[in-house]
Amino acid sequence: MLESLYLVYAIFGFFSLGAISSLFTRGKKQHVYFAYIPAAIGSFLAIVLSLIVFTSEDIHITLGYQQIFDFEIFIDGVASFFILIIGLVSFAVSIYSLSYSKKFDDKKNNSNLGMLFNLFIISMMLVITSNNVFFFLIFWELMSLTSFFLVIYEHENENNLKSGLTYLVMTHLGTAFILTSFLFMYAQSGSFSFDSFRDIGIIPDYVRDIAFILAFIGFGTKAGIVPLHIWLPKAYASAPSNVSALMSAASLNIAIYGIVRYLFDFNSIDDSSHYLWWGLAIIVIGSISALVGVLYALVERDIKRILAYSSIENVGIIFIGLGLSVVFASFNLTSLSVLAFVASMFHTLNHAIFKGLLFMTAGSIHYSTHTKNIEDLGGLIKKMPWTGLMFLIGTIAIIGLPPLNGFISEWLTLQSLLSVFQIPSTILQVSIAFASLVLALTMGLAAATFVRLFGISFLSKSRTLKAADAIEVPRFMLAGKAILASSCIVLGILHFIGINLIVTAFNLPYTPLSPFEPLSIIGEDGKSFASLMMPTVLIILFSVFVSIFVLVKIMGGKTSIKKYNTWDCGFGSLSERTQYTATSLAEPLSRIFAIFYKPKNEIIRYFYSEQNQYLKKSINVKFSTRNIFEEFYDLLISISLSVLNKIRKIQTGKVNVYILYIVIALLSLLLAAGSGIIG
Amino acid sequence: MDELSFTGIIFGISQVLLLVSLSPLIVGIMRKTKAKSQKRIGSPIIQPYFDIIKLLRKDEVISEQSSWIFRCTPWINFVTAVSVAFFIPVSLIYSPFGVVGDILLVVGLFGLGKFFTILAGLDVASSFGGLGSSREIMFSALVEPALFITIFVIAIFYGGTNISTIVSSANEISFLAAPGVLFALIAFFIILMAETGKLPFDNQSTHLELTMIHEATILEYSGKSLALIEWSQAIKQIILLTLFVNIFIPWGIADSFSWSQIGFGVLLVIVKIISLGILIAFIEIRIAKWRLFRVVDLIAISIASSMIGVIFFFI
Structure with a gap:
């Protein structure tokens, strides 16, 4: 257990090293190596750590001497399964970033990206290892903030700033729900440690329900469940791709981790x-x-x-x-x-792997x-x-x-x-x-x-x-x-391999x-x-391939392959504009689900002269589909803005009006006290 | 039944060879049936064999735009179709390879073949290919739920997705024991028509851009590749027919490993497949190609029918 603790320190150390050295090599050409190689080593050690925890015992250590600010590290099978996923994905993404981050070399200072990248990964790992409400939320917040800065990394583009803002609002909404849920649990258990949540004993059912609903909404926001998903496509699209890979393949799993903890650990x-x-x-x-x-x-x-x-x-x-x-x-x-x-x-494991890849x-x-x-x-x-x-x-x-x-x-x-x-x-x-x-x-x-x-x-x-x-x-x-x-x-x-991993974890x-x-x-x-039995399926596939290959060679004999134009019905060469586009490829399905998309096909004709509508100058076709949820949120925002604008009217800026408000407040308080409503 | 014995493997492989070699014959019989009922003489029943051999010996012309996806699609199609044949019981109630894969794997392997066919349609940069792919995408996305719910009904009625389990329980139960199975039969029949590209879904005997779906995706193929594609289509058809026959009308199938029973079983299953093929050919000549967006209603019927099957099981 002691060795694995050193491993935890080493992981923490490598990511901090990556964050710091990335800052110190600001402007140098080799800075990518200083930022991402420590991250890759740290991620690799995280994979090793989780494999050690699978085969030996859990790590459970409290660091610190004050009661409330004790940092409890608790890595059991559940935590190490998620650490394994994050480690695997961030290992691959770190290596990828060695070249990818050169994309930003000429644009701006690359070292910030490296620092935030390291902080983001280590904060995700710390969220999973912490066994205490305080530290869980601190690292959760660190994770949200670093990822926010990563989302708006290309802030020259105004769209990215907008999506960053949506992300910031939604993720804090989620945090608020999680915090409230923890407070409900705290009210029952009397301690901020997750251990006390585990053996909380008998608590009223309604408290259990409320705490679960709040936690589900909170973690669900981070996971992107509908209808709280609104931030997700914006943030993933705005962030640099290595960060989107991390957000989708690693940070999304933290939300699933939270729900799994709640379901099977805090509530048996x-x-x-x-x-x-x-x-x-x-x-x-x-x-x-x-x-x-x-x-x-x-x-x-x-x-x-x-x-x-x-x-x-x-x-x-x-x-x-x-x-x-x-x-x-x-x-x-x-x-x-x-x-x-x-x-x-x-x-969960598979999604992390292929979505990181994609x-x-x-x-x-x-x-x-x-x-x-x-x-x-x-x-x-x-x-x-x-x-x-x-x-x-x-x-x-x-x-x-x-x-x-x-x-x-x-x-x-x-x-x-x-x-x-x-x-x-x-x-x-x-x-x-x-x-x-x-x-x-x-x-x-x-x-x-x-x-x-x-x-x-x-x-x-x-x-x-x-x-x-x-x-x-x-x-x-x-x-x-x-x-x-x-x-x-x-x-x-x-x-x-995968099944045994999950079963042991x-x-x-x-x-x-x-x-x-x-x-x-x-x-x-x-x-x-x-x-x-997939290995046998593969053997069958392969042996069928070999036998048919031989059969075709024997039956067909020697034939040649000629390259020529795609068949163009004799009209001359096909251009790239005659191909199917992404929109036309999905058009039949968007018509079938028309009730959902409400597809709109606008055709605007331009004529050489308005009098003669037979000679068309050009035709514009615009095909669009609706996004119900964005419309819903837009409606929500516009309603709340109009309500808030109405409230704003009481703030006139004139001192005498404010004095009037104070007098009214005082009088109503006195009246309330006199009639015995308060006090 | 779960062990892979030597005789079992030999038997399994010979069953696969039987299906692979019979598959063009079924195509020939169906074409002949259609021709006869339209007062045409039609090509001989064994014409599909000649076609395959002829095509195998021809030189190939491939599009300059195409990539390796286009080249390997025929092979993937053929290999997946033949591999599926290993997992389905033909003349015996279980398949020697039954333990290796179940009906979901069968669906998955067919899906892999179709995935590459659609990509090959897009690969050649012609608008015909895109058109075929677009329609094929639409159908396969919608057939998927119908297929899965049908499997759902069959699996809960017969206690498994393992095809050997399904066929052996179906063999024990009399046909009208459960109305749910009847609905599954309707749904599965519609899926069968859709997956093998029969009217009213698709008309494989024309090359008209208004109607073609599957043909449009494979328009650029020639020579060996075309032979492989045509053959794998025939194999897919015979496999789906066999599945249909053995799940819904399995009686007479051999239930133990003895030569007399298996011989009888083989004969019976061939007769059943051929008569089902003739039935489908008759249905095809009775109806015309439907408008593309009307065919969706037929898939909806299939989904609804299998859903009724599910509800029948539970109530």
Whole structure:
């Protein structure tokens, strides 16, 4: 335990070193190495630390001598699982940043980015390790503020400032809810330590409910659940891409960490029906988030906003799993509860990996083409072959196709949804069947979204010169992406690694899988409900490929391949403008979900002269879709502004009016005291 | 049943070879049926075999715009389609490889093939490819929930997503025991028509930009690649037909590993598949291609039908 404590110090030390040395090498050419190499080492040590905690005992140490300001470090399996995710992602992102941050070299002082980057990662890790309300909130705040400064790093662009402000407001709204929830718990337990929350004993149900709802709203804001997601696409799109990767793949998981702590640590979910509605609420919110997130991702044109909306969708899928786990637990179906929980945590891990990968690729595209609009891209797979390959891996993983990791977690989630028939309640069964309908639709639409994203930006002809002039990104950026891309493959094929990791981390009642065993679910009657063995699937795929390759060679003989123009119906060469665009590709779906998007097609005609409307000079077509939530928030803001403007009228600025207010206040107080209302 | 024995592996592989080699025949029979009922003579039943062999020997012309995605799509399509055949029971109630993958893996592998087909459509930089991809995206996004809810019904009725479990329980239960299964059957039949590109969803025998969906995505293929694509489409079709037959009308399938039973089972399953194919061909000649946005209603019917199936199970 002592060695692991030194490791904790070392991690802290490396990140502080990175932050400080980044500042001290301001303006020097090598400053990127001073900022990001310590971060990479620190992240690597964090991975080591979490693996040590998995295999040996928990770390639980109190530093300090005053009662209230004791810094308690508590790293159990749960914490180390999330530290592992953050460590893995930030390791890859740090290496990526070695080249990526050169993008800002000529623009401004790069060292601030390095410092904030280091602070952001260490504050996330400290949030997870702290075992006390005070320090939890301090580091939470540090995390929010550093990420705020990172979001507005490119503050020359006014849009970035606006999105930073939205982020700041929303994240503090979330913090307020979390704080209130902690205060409710404190009122019951009498101590600010999380240990006292754990063995809080019997507290009234309504307090438990209120504390949970507040915490769910608070952490949910950080996770981006609908309708509190409004900041997420803006902030992720505005931040530099390495930071968006960290925010989406690491800091989002802290919110999930908070909810998991609340659900399974502070409240031991048992078979009392009291927790049932918690689970249902989480499933409903999760389903709505998943569907709304993916619907917006489908019509968006900015790569990073697409990825951000897809984060909302994936949080939804994670929450569906978590909620199911609670529902199963409340019916005392332990093994199903474990299944749903593993599914949810596996998806958390996977989402971190592929979303980190995709944000880094989005950054690479921005790095070499200077645009984030997919309508301007195209043909990148020939200019940036390695980035293209990794983007393809990320795409297949996030859609949930075999043989990558996304398939495993979606398979587990679907399996836990299929097991709902074991719940002894008809209404619940039917409603969860609707949830699975939503999930399946979400998965279908997610596939559409990412096919569109990959197909439009990487395939066919380059639509603009920006894309045509793109070149492959530097080696460090490729290395960072390659780490996460290979994790996608490893976790997909050797799924026992991920499952055993989760089982040991959360200490679940489930025997770890051996590498040669299929992942199987046994039904009530002892028959095999479902099973999966990815390594064998891969062997089958490979041997089929070899045999068909040989067969085609034998049967077909020697043939040649000629390159020629794409078929153009004999009309002459096709231009890049005749290709399908991202908007037209998604148009049929936006028409089907018209009730949601309210698509508007405006056609404006310009004529040579108004008298003769047969000769058209030009035609403008504008296709737009609505964003209901932004309209809702705009309405909210305008209502509150008008109310506040009305209130402002009492502030006239004249002294005699203020004296009048004081007199009125005094008189009313005296009257109140006289009639015995107060005092 | 769960162990992979040597005879089991040999048997499994020969079943796969059977499906792969029979698949063009089904296509031929369906074409012949359509031709006969339209008072045409039609091409011989074994014409699809000739087509594949002819195409395999031809030189290829590929688009200058295309990338390696375009080149590897036919191979991925073929490999995934053939691999799926390993997991489904054909003449025996269980598949020797049944433990390796379940019906969700089958859906996933088909999805992988379709994913690459759509990308290949976008890769060639022609507006036909984009058009086909756009429509294919729309259909596959909407068919996904219908398919999953149908699987949901089947899984809860027959106790598993493991196809061997499904088929063996279906074999024990009499057909009208559960009305929910009937609704699943309707839903699955619609999905079958959609996934194999039959009318009213898609018309694979025309190359008209107003109607084509799948053909538009593969328009640029020629030679070996086209042969692989056509063949894998045929394999996908025979696999879906086999799944349909073995889940909904499995009676007569061999329930133990003996030569006489398996021989009978093989014959019976081929007869069933062919008659289902002929039925689909008859349905196809009775209806015209629907307007693109009307077909969505049919998928909605499929979703609704499977949802009714779910509710029937629980009530």
